[in-house]
Every structure is written in C-alpha cells, then in structure tokens.
Amino acid sequence: xxxxxxxxxxxxxxxxxxxxxxxxxxxxxxxxxxxxxxxxxxxxxxxxxxxxxxxxxxxxxxxxxxxxxxxxxxxxxxxxxxxxxxxxxxxxxxxxxxxxxxxxxxxxxxxxxxxxxxxxxxxxxxxxxxxxxxxxxxxxxxxxxxxxxxxxxxxxxxxxxxxxxxxxxxxxxxxxxxxxxxxxxxxxxxxxxxxxxxxxxxxxxxxxxxxxxxxxxxxxxxxxxxxxxxxxxxxxxxxxxxxxxxxxxxxxxxxxxxxxxxxxxxxxxxxxxxxxxxxxxxxxxxxxxxxxxxxxxxxxxxxxxxxxxxxxxxxxxxxxxxxxxxxxxxxxxxxxxxxxxxxxxxxxxxxxxxxxxxxxxxxxxxxxxxxxxxxxxxxxxxxxxxxxxxxxxxxxxxxxxxxxxxxxxxxxxxxxxxxxxxxxxxxxxxxxxxxxxxxxxxxxxxxxxxxxxxxxxxxxxxxxxxxxxxxxxxxxxxxxxxxxxxxxxxxxxxxxxxxxxxxxxxxxxxxxxxxxxxxxxxxxxxxxxxxxxxxxxxxxxxxxxxxxxxxxxxxxxxxxxxxxxxxxxxxxxxxxxxxxxxxxxxxxxxxxxxxxxxxxxxxxxxxxxxxxxxxxxxxxxxxxxxxxxxxxxxxxxxxxxxxxxxxxxxxxxxxxxxxxxxxxxxxxxxxxxxxxxxxxxxxxxxxxxxxxxxxxxxxxxxxxxxxxxxxxxxxxxxxxxxxxxxxxxxxxxxxxxxxxxxxxxxxxxxxxxxxxxxxxxxxxxxxxxxxxxxxxxxxx
DNA sequence: TGATTCTACGGTCTC
DNA sequence: CGTAGAATCA
Numbered sequence: 058x059x060x061x062x063x064x065x066x067x068x069x070x071x072x073x074x075x076x077x078x079x080x081x082x083x084x085x086x087x088x089x090x091x092x093x094x095x096x097x098x099x100x101x102x103x104x105x106x107x108x109x110x111x112x113x114x115x116x117x118x119x120x121x122x123x124x125x126x127x128x129x130x131x132x133x134x135x136x137x138x139x140x141x142x143x144x145x146x147x148x149x150x151x152x153x154x155x156x157x158x159x160x161x162x163x164x165x166x167x168x169x170x171x172x173x174x175x176x177x178x179x180x181x182x183x184x185x186x187x188x189x190x191x192x193x194x195x196x197x198x199x200x201x202x203x204x205x206x207x208x209x210x211x212x213x214x215x216x217x218x219x220x221x222x223x224x225x226x227x228x229x230x231x232x233x234x235x236x237x238x239x240x241x242x243x244x245x246x247x248x249x250x251x252x253x254x255x256x257x258x259x260x261x262x263x264x265x266x267x268x269x270x271x272x273x274x275x276x277x278x279x280x281x282x283x284x285x286x287x288x289x290x291x292x293x294x295x296x297x298x299x300x301x302x303x304x305x306x307x308x309x310x311x312x313x314x315x316x317x318x319x320x321x322x323x324x325x326x327x328x329x330x331x332x333x334x335x336x337x338x339x340x341x342x343x344x345x346x347x348x349x350x351x352x353x354x355x356x357x358x359x360x361x362x363x364x365x366x367x368x369x370x371x372x373x374x375x376x377x378x379x380x381x382x383x384x385x386x387x388x389x390x391x392x393x394x395x396x397x398x399x400x401x402x403x404x405x406x407x408x409x410x411x412x413x414x415x416x417x418x419x420x421x422x423x424x425x426x427x428x429x430x431x432x433x434x435x436x437x438x439x440x441x442x443x444x445x446x447x448x449x450x451x452x453x454x455x456x457x458x459x460x461x462x463x464x465x466x467x468x469x470x471x472x473x474x475x476x477x478x479x480x481x482x483x484x485x486x487x488x489x490x491x492x493x494x495x496x497x498x499x500x501x502x503x504x505x506x507x508x509x510x511x512x513x514x515x516x517x518x519x520x521x522x523x524x525x526x527x528x529x530x531x532x533x534x535x536x537x538x539x540x541x542x543x544x545x546x547x548x549x550x551x552x553x554x555x556x557x558x559x560x561x562x563x564x565x566x567x568x569x570x571x572x573x574x575x576x577x578x579x580x581x582x583x584x585x586x587x588x589x590x591x592x593x594x595x596x597x598x599x600x601x602x603x604x605x606x607x608x609x610x611x612x613x614x615x616x617x618x619x620x621x622x623x624x625x626x627x628x629x630x631x632x633x634x635x636x637x638x639x640x641x642x643x644x645x646x647x648x649x650x651x652x653x654x655x656x657x658x659x660x661x662x663x664x665x666x667x668x669x670x671x672x673x674x675x676x677x678x679x680x681x682x683x684x685x686x687x688x689x690x691x692x693x694x695x696x697x698x699x700x701x702x703x704x705x706x707x708x709x710x711x712x713x714x715x716x717x718x719x720x721x722x723x724x725x726x727x728x729x730x731x732x733x734x735x736x737x738x739x740x741x742x743x744x745x746x747x748x749x750x751x752x753x754x755x756x757x758x759x760x761x762x763x764x765x766x767x768x769x770x771x772x773x774x775x776x777x778x779x780x781x782x783x784x785x786x787x788x789x790x791x792x793x794x795x796x797x798x799x800x801x802x803x804x805x806x807x808x809x810x811x812x813x814x815x816x817x818x819x820x821x822x823x824x825x826x827x828x829x830x831x832x833x834x835x836x837x
Numbered sequence: 838t839g840a841t842t843c844t845a846c847g848g849t850c851t852c
Numbered sequence: 853c854g855t856a857g858a859a860t861c862a
Binding site: 117118119146147148149177178252253255256310316317319322417418419420440459474477478479480481483515535595615616617618636639641642655677678 | 838839840847848849850851852
C-alpha cells in the first residue's frame, strides 16, 4: 500500500491523520492545503477503511472540485469507482440533493417539485425587470441590480419579505418589500430556484425533515470543506446540519484569503469555529512551498497591515529569488506594453514557464490583450462572456427550459418573440397584467386568455400559434427525446436557425457555429444517458473560472479568479488608488481590508517572479479623457529592499496602442495571432465524462472509464481502428472547420452524419465534433 | 410591429 | 468603449 504520510511535514501529517471530530486547518497560502485534503481522503479510504462514498468534500468552484477529484483518483487509483468519494461544489451538492430527495420540501415550499428550474443571474435580473413592469416602476430610483443584491443578502440572512415590511420606514423601503415579495412569489410560480435558494432550501429541508437529515448524516460520515473562509452563514448551517450526529468535519481555510465578503462570506465562520466546536482540533500550516522568500515576505508585509486576523507568519526554506519588479507606466497602454514586452522576453528565455497577468477588474484585460497581440503572444482570457451567456445560446437554452416547463415565465418571455412572430410589447404586457391579476404563471394566463377569446384577432392568431408551438415542444420534451434531437427540433420548428441563416451580418455565422457547438454538447450529454434537466443544471452551474486551461502560456484573469492557482510568473497590474484598492471600498475599513487580502492573494500566486505595475494616468473608458492616478497604498506597504524599480527597456516598442486600436481590432477579426479561445465546450465534454464515470459507480462498477480522452487534456492520439476507414471523413483526413480552421481527423466513432470525430486543430487542441453539425469541409 | 438609430449610462468580484 | 433601452421611422 502506498504511504500517504510520506512527503508531508509534521503539521500536514497531523492533519491527515486526524480522523474523528471537528478539525480546523489554518492553511497559509502555498502551504499544501489541497495536498492535505487529498491525502486525508486517501488516508481515510486506504488506512482507515472508510468507504469512499461516505466522504464528502466541498469546494467553491467546479474547477477546484475537478482538480481535487483528479488528484484523489491518482492517489487511491481510478480503477474502482465504488470507492470514489463525492467531491462537489456547494451548489452542485445541493442541486443533487434536491433532485434526488427533495420531495419533502413541497411541504415548506408550495408547488415545489424535483424538476425545478434554476435561475441564473441573468434570469433573476429579467425577473426583477418583469416585476418592475408589472408594478409600473421605473428603474432609475432603484436599480434592478442593487435590488437583486439586497434581496440576495436578505435571503442569506434568512430574512423574509415580511421582515422587510415590518422594518420599512420610508416608501422606498416598502417598495423594496413589495418587489421582494413578488420576486419570491414568481419564483414559486415558475417552480424555479435561484442560486441562493439552492442552498437555502436545502438547509430548510434538512432542518425540518429529520429523516432526510439522518439519512445524509449516515451517508456522509466525513465532511471536508475547502476555502472555508469564504463560506457564508447558510453554508455554515448546511455544514452543521450535515454533521449533527457525528461532527466529523474538517475545514480548511485562511482568513487572509477571505475575498468574498461582498457575497456574504462571513469571516466569523472561521474566527468562531473554535467557539462553535469546543473540542475542535486546530492545526496551522505555516510553511510555504510555493514562492520565493522575497515574494512571501512582500505579501506578508502587505497583509500584516490588516487588523482583523488571527495572525500568522509564513516561512519558507526557499531562497530569496529575484527581486520584485515594480514598473510605473505613464499610462495604461504603456503599462500593458511593458507587461507584454517583459512576457515576450521571459518566454524566450524560459519557454516552459506559465505566466499570469492578474487585475482587479475585467475591463483591464483589453489593453493587455492588445499589447500581447502586438507581440504575437498567445494568451487565454478567463472570465468575460462565457459560452452560456451568449445571446443565441441563452435563447436556445430558454427554449429548452420552456419546453421542459412552460411555467418558467422568464424563459418563456425571453423567446416569445424570438424569432419575431408578431407578438409585440403591447400584447405581452396585456398577458402579464392578466397573469398578475389572476396570480398565475404567464403560460397559464396566456392559455386562459386564448380560451376566453378576449384578444384582438391579430394577437389571438399569433399567440395561439405560439401556444401550439410550445405545447408541441413540451410534449417532445416529456416524451424523453434525446436532448440534441429536441434542440435540433427546436431550432427547426421555431425558425431560429432559419432566422440566423437568412441574416447576412457576420455575427450570425458565428452564432450558428455556437449553436452547433451547443448541439455537440447536447449530443454528448445524451450519449451519456443524461436527461434534459441534467443538461440544464450543468449549464447553470458552470462558472467562468472553470475555463482555465493549465497549459496556456499566458493567462489573463481577475485576482478573484486566480484564487487557488499558482504560476511561475505573475504580473499584478493596475495597482492604483481607486482601482486596487477599488474606489467602492474607500469609505469602509472592512472593505479596504478585503482589498488588501485580495492583493495578498494576488501576490502569493507567484512562484518565482512577481511584477507589480501601475500607470500614472488611465482613461476610464475608451474615448474619455485620461485621468491621472496615484500608486496604490499597497505598493508602499511592500518593503523597498525587496523591490527593484524597472524602467523602459530600449528594445521596447513605444507605439501608440490607442491610435492603432482600429487596426488591432481588424486583426482580431481575422483571427491572425490571437490565442484567445473560448473552450467551454471542452469543459462540458470533460464534465460529462466525469459525470458518466460517477454514474457508472452505481451501475457497472467494473466498467472501464469513459472512452476517449477528455478533449481539453493533452492526450496521445488514439489508436488506429479499422472502422475508421469507412465513410468520407476517415482518420488522417485534413479538414477545414469554419472556426478552428484546418485540422486533422484523429478518430471517428459511429457512421455517416452521426459520426463523432476527434479532430486536432493546431492552436486549439483536440475537439470532439459531431459530423452533422460541425460544418466540416474536406481540405484538398 | 419590427428594424434601425440614438442616447445615456456604467464599471468589482461569483455559484 | 460597449450595451441596453428609448426614440424614431418604415
């Protein structure tokens, strides 16, 4: 048997060997936190004989969960899926629980059924806007976004609309209460849960239904929570409920890395753990294995200016390393060029190093992208618009959601007139008013109105055609038709595909490609035996940081997205007052401390080299006048003996990026040297591969892992197969893809149009495509 | 109604 | 600058 305690320091070993009872691991940055969690799981399974499925490990992102799953699999061996522990995000875990065992919730939440839909924040926003319309509110005085965050906060504090009514002192506050109440009512009407509800309702269910609670305590005898400092109060309660009968809970966190206060992360959860669990064991991991001494000292010096901390001092055996580079650009373009230039030089000397450029706000990425393009360096932007947020993809998903449950008013309204079918604003508003008056869903009101024949002839005709269409799709969805077939049917029957095909604008071509990619994903999902609901769940739960590709040489991402990651070289850009720390935190000491922690997180991502950059002037948006800015206070907090001021290198280009912006943009369109990829499809494929593997643990435990390598992982070319020679696209054929360009067919599964092809595209990696949808041409 | 143009306004961070 | 919603025209 493998010795899971080897290569661990005494504190890590102590944490790994702790078996029963509460455990708090205070793990500094780079102290081997993930290592401890994964080794502890392996140790429990192999040395303590704990069945894998009795262990639940919870993380915040799918990315972290996936990585952990992989590392655990490497430790305990992939061969036997029955022994796999459940490693999941909070939200996925709750969805899973509610889908499987959520029935008792119907007592607490009238109308709830297990096939609820999930509203993501675009859906939530749409819902708020619907409410505004029905109440005749304008969104000037109460911006929908801020209302949404107020509601979310309230829900996480377990406040109800009634609480709002009670304490409402002015008209604005009582209006807020009305909106809140309406919001909740409409969610229920649509049998929809928002992200907060996923957690909240799970907590309510476990709190009130003893049988379910006991069953889950029994099922998961060991609970582990990663990034514990970022849990909110509801997640905390979930933890308590899942461990009432055994208290076998190990949490790992670092108060210096708590950066989600704005979404309800409650630092008390970590500061009070010892009080809530008096018998808790506390272990500190203070040896850092990641960074050089200079980097570690600089980061520690910055964060030591905070008052709200338990206090610890990380140490390392590593040498000092390179000094920390500090660069002052005269404007943001110059800063970006410096970064690109330095990266270019570094990668020439150390081609193996991965580089990350971290920034406070997503908007900063553009200039850096443009500078990198000038140097012809490939990069990957993490964040920004994700695949599932694109208009056409959202539309298609809305059709799927509406087909699954027409009562989902947000989805129904999204697509009621897309493509245009003569149902205008006036008609929609009429139906909305009716729905509000009768207290029913939009769909119900629509059908009632049609039956009563109270509409104008024109509206009547348009709406009844629409009702017929949705009815038909609903029937198709209920018949258990495979997801990609249903989607295909939708695109044809609704005329959506036609609409795009007849649109001459260049985006519509890209949109069609995206829909084809979605079809591919759906086909994959169907092949794994997933239901429509499962497909939709996944789409709602994937997040932006899940796109991160470890192999990319240069990654651009926000500091928030960088949590939990490490890179040999890190640039922390835009260290200016008002940007980092962000202006929004100016008047709150707590918020400022959070900014400082964020800075600490950013700095400690670096292994070998760290650069801190800022600009003396920056334009807030495109055409506006440049505004002068001042170096961030965090820069002053870095001891000067650790830093080295860098100047312009004479080989650095001094072009005016702003002036040639137009040209650069044209280049992007031609896709000449951008390395930007939206590889969410890869993640979808990978996700489904993992899901399939997990599902097999219940049915056919000895089955081999899913065929075919996950597309995003670097994989050796699959072995040649005889079947691959039939049909037009055989192995080795060079083809042309509308988006990825020229590629080579490596593998083929199935025949004819339904064949699935694994194709290698230089610059994009391996893609798995369904021949029918991919739009491939044989390259002569 | 639907398509097009115009204007105003915003800009952390996320499951 | 980019987008969403308003205003305007067909």
